[in-house]
Amino acid sequence: MSTAVPQSDAGPGELPELTFDLARALGQFPEFEYVVSPSDLADYQRLAGVDPNPDGTLPPGFAAIFGRLGYLREHRMPPGGILLGQDIRWVTPAMADLPLRIGARVTSAEERDGKRTIVFLTTANQGGEVVAQVRITARWPK
Numbered sequence: 654m655s656t657a658v659p660q661s662d663a664g665p666g667e668l669p670e671l672t673f674d675l676a677r678a679l680g681q682f683p684e685f686e687y688v689v690s691p692s693d694l695a696d697y698q699r700l701a702g703v704d705p706n707p708d709g710t711l712p713p714g715f716a717a718i719f720g721r722l723g724y725l726r727e728h729r730m731p732p733g734g735i736l737l738g739q740d741i742r743w744v745t746p747a748m749a750d751l752p753l754r755i756g757a758r759v760t761s762a763e764e765r766d767g768k769r770t771i772v773f774l775t776t777a778n779q780g781g782e783v784v785a786q787v788r789i790t791a792r793w794p795k
Contacts, residue, residue, distance in 0.1 A: 671728035673769045673793040677762040682724050684756040687777075689715065694749040710746040716777070717741065720787025723757025723775030733794035737770065740788040747777065747784040754778040760788075769793040 669675075689697075689711060698705050703712050717739065747753060754777070761772040771793050777785045 668727065668729040670731050670795070671725065672731060672795045673762065673764070673771065675728075676724070676759055676771055676793070680759050682757040683727070684754055685726060687719050687722070687753045687755050688751070689749045689753070691749050709749045711749060713741060713743060715747075716743065716785045716787050719753065719755050719777055719785075720757075720773075720775045720789055723755050723787070724759075724773050724789075731793070731795040735792040736789070737792055738788075738790040742786045742788075744783050744785060747779050751779055753784070762793075 691709065694709065694711065695705070697703070697715065698712065701712070701714060703714070706712065720739065720741065755775060756778075757773055757775040759771060760774045761770070763770050769792065771791055773787075773789045773791075775787045775789070776783055777787075
């Protein structure tokens, strides 16, 4: 769909698993460029049943895509993870066909009563300005 793909030639099953301990140790994930082409936008709008946006602004749902990709671009999710919450905050509209700079970091990683919870914050910048922030809270299985 977009130009944001894993750095290696590895398929999703071959990427290293992002364990709780690894996520906590990494803390910050490498930034990368993510471009949504006009055809990607049209495909998304058609598949999601979203009305076409003639000015090329990205629909809010795109934040869910790059929000998760921020920390899973070079890793795979361990089986059994549970999304506990997702907060998407658009600061200003983002445009298709212009690069987004995506960065993610762990803001919290706690283990309580045998349950591991991680909070990630992914930030998207376009043209040097923050356009969106996505906070994802997940129960981590490993």
